[in-house]
């Protein structure tokens with residue numbers, strides 16, 4: 175009987191994976207639902223004995239089974255999109271059934287936790303510190319240092335909180351990991367708990383991720399005996415972008431309004447219910463099992479700079495070959511967008527990419543030599559954030575994108591501080607005046623001044639980083655602003 179593997183990842187489902195799976199079953203095949211390889215343009219991708227077919231429609235099924243090659247892409251593992259990658263966190267992507275403990279264990283699962291148990295708490299933290307792993311949620315804070323602070327805090331209740339709110343535009347890596355390899359996240363959290371002395375964990379899952387939520391609930395029950403006495407509770411997020419900010423997330427977890435807390439105190443010292451708390455992104459925690467099993471030195475040696483290990487880059491927007499690209503830091507935007515991503519899906523020239531979500535800067539093609547790492551992006555007034563790369567073609571109106579940044583901030587602001595709460599609204603009004611043709615030079619001066627205030631006067635990065643997309647649009651695409659008003 176032919177064994178057919180089809181992903182049950184939400185993106186594959188949206189592309190018709192369930193219908194394709196059912197069609198193969200009707201033909202008498204055994205169908206296994208596996209994680210996604212992360213090649214989005216090929217979903218639903220069908221795997222028969224390692225050979226790939228995609229994107230498959232129900233009508234293609236009889237031909238595929240007859241050996242017709244119209245949708246054949248050859249050996250999946252040899253696809254150039256995959257062979258250029260270095261998959262550590264996503265090593266099992268496409269290969270295992272997400273809820274199958276046997277698959278997980280047979281493919282390297284639990285080796286990290288086992289080693290952490292053998293070497294003990296402090297040596298486990300040391301491995302993470304040596305690895306150079308930095309937070310993948312956006313701020314890039316060293317994970318080992320955060321864990322050490324929690325471990326050194328006075329004994330008492332301590333928590334591991336996984337930030338799975340994944341609100342950035344063009345990002346989906348957390349979702350892919352939670353849907354495709356959820357035991358890996360559980361293992362990472364269990365190692366964090368062992369290392370810091372925490373006995374309870376929470377996963378705060380984005381409310382728009384029902385599949386990830388359901389899978390996590392299932393694996394937490396399955397893994398409970400393996401991670402005891404540590405326990406994990408899976409919670410659905412409140413549906414606000416700002417609830418991804420760690421202190422706002424903690425308030426939300428406590429049942430309060432998702433409003434940002436002033437820092438200090440750091441969550442590592444006074445976090446959930448006032449107790450020492452590790453708040454880490456999904457990908458930070460999911461990188462840990464590999465680091466523990468293979469050693470921190472090996473992870474650090476992948477990159478000589480300050481950005482160590484691998485980064486899960488997400489290619490999205492107007493791009494031909496969108497998907498998950500895990501590789502060492504240092505790959506350039508040009509390689510990502512033009513070579514790996516194949517340019518725009520529309521076939522028109524690329525005009526801009528926004529990296530790092532809605533608070534990230536827009537880069538024009540002249541800056542595509544920028545290597546993907548924390549420091550270089552910061553030096554060019556950008557951020558890599560959670561690794562989302564959103565591509566725009568030459569029909570994009572950058573003044574409208576600047577307006578969108580203010581609009582987004584106005585909609586998502588928690589309202590705690592004035593520069594963000596009021597500034598975002600005033601910024602949107604000012605761009606509206608510019609778009610209506612009212613003295614462009616005067617509006618640009620106002621926007622620039624407003625951005626300075628938001629940048630330095632906001633309590634958190636929502637208000638503080640909104641100037642990045644606005645000012646990068648203004649400085650790299652001035653022609654979209656200057657020509658619009660009578661004074662421009």
Ligand SMILES: Cc1cc2nc3c(=O)[nH]c(=O)nc-3n(C[C@H](O)[C@H](O)[C@H](O)COP(=O)(O)O)c2cc1C
Pocket residue numbers: 308309310311312313314315337338339340341342415416417418419420421453454455456458459634635636
């Ligand atoms: C407005 C805002 C939204 C954020 N959203 C997320 C998010 O969705 N997921 C995430 O992991 N971090 C998010 N962060 C970053 C978190 O505050 C925090 O830095 C992170 O959870 C720490 O984990 P890490 O060190 O593993 O990255 C956000 C920050 C801000 C200011």
Ligand code: SF4
Pocket residue numbers: 416434586587588589590591592594595632633634635636637638
């Ligand atoms: S910057 Fe905005 S989101 Fe952040 S604390 Fe201030 S009002 Fe809230």
